[in-house]
Amino acid sequence: MNLLFIAPQASRKRAVAVETRRALDDGHTVVLVAEAGIGREGWDLDPRVDVEWLQANELSAAESRATALFARKLPLGLLRRVGRGPLRGPADKAARGWRRIVVGPLDADRRRETEAMRERHRLERVQARIEAQHPDWLVLCESAAIELAAEFVPGLLDARPGTRTTFAYEPLPGGGRD
Numbered sequence: 001m002n003l004l005f006i007a008p009q010a011s012r013k014r015a016v017a018v019e020t021r022r023a024l025d026d027g028h029t030v031v032l033v034a035e036a037g038i039g040r041e042g043w044d045l046d047p048r049v050d051v052e053w054l055q056a057n058e059l060s061a062a063e064s065r066a067t068a069l070f071a072r073k074l075p076l077g078l079l080r081r082v083g084r085g086p087l088r089g090p091a092d093k094a095a096r097g098w099r100r101i102v103v104g105p106l107d108a109d110r111r112r113e114t115e116a117m118r119e120r121h122r123l124e125r126v127q128a129r130i131e132a133q134h135p136d137w138l139v140l141c142e143s144a145a146i147e148l149a150a151e152f153v154p155g156l157l158d159a160r161p162g163t164r165t166t167f168a169y170e171p172l173p174g175g176g177r178d
Contacts, residue, residue, distance in 0.1 A: 004135035007034040019169040061113035
C-alpha cells in the first residue's frame with residue numbers, strides 16, 4: 001500500500017519516525033510530508049522514507065516600506081532622539097504608548113497574515129502530493145494534520161472511497177499488505 005504520513009507541525013517527530021519505520025518493515029511504500037523545523041533536527045527517519053519538507057515556517061508576510069518608515073522608524077527614532085535629553089521620561093512614555101497603540105496592532109495583523117500564508121502553503125503542498133502519489137492510506141500524525149485534512153479529506157474520500165484514514169499507523173490484520 002502507498003502510505004502518506006502528514007505532519008505539518010512536526011510535533012511528534014519520534015513517533016512518526018517509529019511509525020514510518022514499522023510501515024516500511026511491513027512492506028508498504030511510505031511518503032512523509034512534514035515541516036522541517038530548525039535544521040531538520042530531531043528526525044530519526046529511515047532512509048527509505050520519501051520525505052517532502054514543507055518549509056512553511058520560512059514564509060512570513062512582508063511589511064511595506066512606507067509602513068515600516070512612517071509607523072516604526074520615524075516616530076520611534078524621533079522619540080529616541082528626544083529622549084536623550086531632559087525629556088527622557090515623557091519620550092519613553094510616548095514611545096511605549098506608540099508601540100502599544102500603533103505598532104502592536106500592525107504586528108498582530110502581520111502575524112495573522114503570515115499564519116494564513118503558511119496554512120495555504122501547507123494545504124497546497126499536501127494536496128499536490130496527494131494528487132501526485134494517490135495514497136491508499138493517509139496517516140494524520142498530529143492535531144495540525146487533522147485540521148489541515150478537514151479541507152481535503154471529504155473530497156478525497158468521495159473520489160476514492162477505499163482510501164484508509166487513520167491517526168497513527170497500526171499494522172493491518174493478517175500482517176502487512178492488503
